[in-house]
Amino acid sequence: MTPPADQKLDASGNRSASQLPGPRAGADAVALLHRPVFLDLMRIQMPVGALTSIGHRISGVVLVASVPIAIYLLGLSLRDETGFSQVTALFTRFAVKAAALVMVWALAQHVLGGVRHLLTDFEIGSPLRVARRTAWFVNLAGVAVALIAAGVLW
Amino acid sequence: MRTRFTGLKAWWVQRVSAVYMLLFVLFVLYSFASQPMRAFPQWHAWMARPVTSVAFLAFFAALLGHMWVGMRDVLLDYARPVALRQVLLFAWAFGLLGLGLWLLWILLRLQG
Numbered sequence: 001m002t003p004p005a006d007q008k009l010d011a012s013g014n015r016s017a018s019q020l021p022g023p024r025a026g027a028d029a030v031a032l033l034h035r036p037v038f039l040d041l042m043r044i045q046m047p048v049g050a051l052t053s054i055g056h057r058i059s060g061v062v063l064v065a066s067v068p069i070a071i072y073l074l075g076l077s078l079r080d081e082t083g084f085s086q087v088t089a090l091f092t093r094f095a096v097k098a099a100a101l102v103m104v105w106a107l108a109q110h111v112l113g114g115v116r117h118l119l120t121d122f123e124i125g126s127p128l129r130v131a132r133r134t135a136w137f138v139n140l141a142g143v144a145v146a147l148i149a150a151g152v153l154w
Numbered sequence: 155m156r157t158r159f160t161g162l163k164a165w166w167v168q169r170v171s172a173v174y175m176l177l178f179v180l181f182v183l184y185s186f187a188s189q190p191m192r193a194f195p196q197w198h199a200w201m202a203r204p205v206t207s208v209a210f211l212a213f214f215a216a217l218l219g220h221m222w223v224g225m226r227d228v229l230l231d232y233a234r235p236v237a238l239r240q241v242l243l244f245a246w247a248f249g250l251l252g253l254g255l256w257l258l259w260i261l262l263r264l265q266g
Contacts, residue, residue, distance in 0.1 A: 057228065061225075064224070067253065068253065071256055075256070075259075075260045077194075078198060078201055078263070081194045084193075084194035084197065111179065114172050114176075115176070121169070
């Protein structure tokens with residue numbers, strides 16, 4: 001039961017057992033090295049914090065994608081009267097409203113999740129029970145803000 | 155370029171920009187709620203005010219910094235092999251530069 005001599009990455013890209021720190025880096029580490037990998041996302045039941053975490057990332061990418069569009073609309077709306085009314089006219093279309101709705105959800109989810117991260121930096125809300133509760137709050141409030149936006153848009 | 159926005163500095167850029175953008179969003183929401191801008195002259199005049207323009211300028215700077223750190227993290231996690239990741243990071247830096255110039259142009263045009 002000795003760890004392999006080489007320091008290469010194992011098949012799943014993790015550091016080999018001999019690099020793991022701590023006094024327990026013996027038999028436990030070898031077991032870790034040969035642990036099964038199960039990544040069927042459809043069958044893994046993620047804890048609510050994981051959903052908040054991946055939600056933060058997905059909403060961030062959605063926001064990145066919407067920034068160029070937002071800049072374009074900002075510039076157009078500030079160009080002249082015609083540009084301004086073109087932008088306001090766009091928001092009467094269903095597809096544009098739907099896209100705006102996705103963007104508002106992404107913004108709400110990202111901002112709320114971000115505030116949760118910032119509070120965690122100050123060690124507020126770190127215990128698991130509280131962290132799970134705030135994760136639920138972020139996920140539900142993100143959807144709630146989107147529903148309010150839908151009410152305003154339609 | 156890589157030595158400037160990585161590590162602890164990136165961590166700070168992400169957090170300081172986040173706090174500023176949060177305050178900025180509240181400021182914009184408050185402004186829109188207190189005086190809905192339904193016509194071009196009103197909208198243009200509000201944007202051209204020095205306070206608004208400076209607040210927007212700082213927001214765009216914070217946004218671009220935040221977008222750099224966030225997408226850098228995403229690319230570091232998913233973009234492989236490393237050569238492709240480097241190309242994408244470089245392209246992203248250029249893309250952000252372009253967005254920054256575009257925003258600067260919009261703000262400068264406001265001032266007439």
